[in-house]
Amino acid sequence: MTSRRRNPTPPSSTTSSLWRHRDFRRYLTGQATSVAGGSITSVALPVLAVLHLQATTAQVAALAFLGQLPPALLALHAGALADRHSKKKQMIIGDLVCAIALATVPVAAACGALSIEQLMVVAVVQGSAQVLQDAAAISLLPSLVDRSLIQRSNSRIGALFAVAATGGSNFGALLTAVAGPARALGGDVLSYLVSAWCTLRIRSRTDPDPRPRRAMRTEIMEGIRYVRADPRLSVLTWVNATTSLALALLNALWALYLLRSLHMTPTAFGVVLGGGALGAAVGALAAPGLARRYGPGPMMLTALAVTPLTQLPLLVASPGLAWEIVIACALFVQLAGAAAAGTTQRSIRQLITTPAMQARMQSVSTCLTSAARPSGALLAGVLGTGVGVRPALLTGTCLLTAPFLVLLLSPLRGLREMPTTPPTGTDRTNGQPGVSAGPFTTSKGATS
Template sequence: MTSCAEPAASASSGESLWRHRNFRRYLTGLAVSAAGSSITQMALPVLAVLYLDATTAQVAYLTFLGQLPHALFALHAGALAERRSKRRQMITGDLVCAGVLVTVPVSAALGTLTLTQLMIVALVRGTATVVHDAAAISLLPSLVDRSLIQRSNSRVGALFGIAASGGSHFGAVLTAVLGPARALLGDAASYLISAGCTARIQALEPARVRVTSGSLRNEIGEGLRYVHGEHRLRTLTLVNATTSFAVGLFNTLGALYLLRTLAMSATAFGMVLGLGTLGAAAGALTAPALARRYGPGPMMTGALAITPLTQFPLLLASPGFGWQVAIGAALFLQFACAGAVGTTQRSIRQIITTAGMQARMQAVSTWLTYGARPVAALLAGGLGTWIGVRASLTVGAALLLVPFLILASSPLRALRQMPDPPGPATAPVQPQPRTGPSLVPEARRTQDDQSNWSLESDGP
């Protein structure tokens, strides 16, 4: 993988994204972190289900607490990202995640690890992730010209999926060799590498929001009104939220179903997750070409229509290697559809949003999208206890029809090309002008940037 410490190189509008050092450092940090997070995604359920003998309800609570911070803090994190240095906010989130994950193998070595501690770790890690992601996604439009956003998101999504797949496979190996608790050290190390790469990004960030009220409330309200008032943002955010709700139900019960009902080994479980993340990479990488050929709207609508069908192998499966292969293939297709839709809708939202609203727009989407998952986790726990795990997953498959119906009933279904950026006359927030070529070159930090680089005490 490309080192984040390579010497600087000048960037130009015709230069490959891979040769643009700020984008490369940004991408490297995200990819390494994604690989590490896949280790935790694979190892944590194994630790809870197989080693701590968690019940269905306890697995649901663990997932609920991991997703709860998105509902509680996403809007605040987005508003803070407009006020503060986005890079500093990303580094803070990475360091907190690394620190809290280290406590798990330490407690396991001392024989004091409990499900309660895992739930606290999930809550703290989820909060730090919200802080990081609110800044990370909104930073991208300041690294590249808007005409390159779709290509950039495609590269991010593809490498993210590849790294996540590698992380799942590596996590399976680490879990088998070291045990699930010590495997989490791999994720902790990935957060430290990500923080180092982010610290070396030198591009000039957009002008920050000038605080007049001393409160985040007005800024959060502006973000909510901005997304609600733009029909494309409103539709895509609603599609994301309803998809996330259905996926949240699967994420809550999926590990329990595969590990216990279908008797998958920890290694097979990691391999199946790895196939899914490879599908996400394939979908993200082919999204620009598919959008050019069929149009962004028809492509996203078709992918959302296919997604519910990919659940049939999971719902019909029984223990055995053949079904494991079928589930892996279906997961590959499901994630490919998700990667194509995710890359395209994120690019559309970033293109049509003004610079001063990027973080808040993304925060609203994160709040609704990931905020739906704690509710889905609680519903999954109740349904799993009441009607059984397989029947609950069937409900989740039916819910995947909702985002398809939302997009199919909106004007976006007919969108044939990527939209144009907003004109200055229609921009609700006027950012300060930014000069430079299409690929933004490295810029020296201003006095304000330098004074705000240190960590500040106030948080979301």
């Protein structure tokens, strides 16, 4: 019997202009809107917890810990579900659950019943639904566009996401100042609804072909063995995990430090986040050119070397406009490097992974990086409470050298070009289609 082709290329997927690809536009619009909404929350939620609910350092760290815990526990299952069922349906369900959970915050605030404990519950529910949505969304892209367009697609996605994050941060700062942080979260609720609507309108066939149903544990283990069997995927995963540990420690205390120790206003806090996000847009757009000119490996190595240096202004800063500008510039540089490396590494992983393993491959990385995040947040709470916020930030800065060393000691540091060989062969560990054939001529590493 002749098997059906897994994901027939949509007629528009081979067009030279991604903007003429309707399904890609719908995907990009929905995801970018969700990113903008998330940026509103990134501004409003710390203000709500720190300034309105008077959260302690330990409570702020606990809130960050609980928000990052669901991906660590559910990522592998979410990836297996996305490879087994409809990615579109999983994305829509995740968006709707997030919208409902987040909508309870402004409602409770209006009733005068909002507490830090409710924020923690919402963080767990929203984080659980978000990991389901993310596992499906990241692995959906290779089924929407032709392989030759994957790097350009990720570059455009990274750039637009950065612009959306900038707009969301600035709009979130405005909403927080005008309507209050609780009502400002309504913008993120709306963004989830828009994302679900755009996903619903994607017409390309993206469902997996029917295959014998196996135990969830079996499919999860296949994903783990798949990543372990390819040194490129393994190195990228450990680079991401060590980066996430350090950044989780820093991010858990960043808002507290800027708002309370450096006395930034909520508006200035949002502007700093938005200005930094512009660096991500620049880095994402420049990624294909930088990868062609210098090679993905050297580019990633440089970005990882620069990242710890961008944290130094934060450690020596004092209250005042001049230092706010310096911190914003440092964040711009950091996010530019992260975006250039991140969009390229994501393209490499998608290019060297067979379609049937896309979501599970991503879920392995997500599991380890997500497990590192609550660990970093918990460490932030212990250090912030025990020795102070600034020493805790110094510890996080030192930890940022770990991913640089992981990549420096691997063959990936010398990658000079993107992989071009389609996925072929068979993975000897599980009988599934394997990674692309060809010599280990260095793959690039990255974030995310």
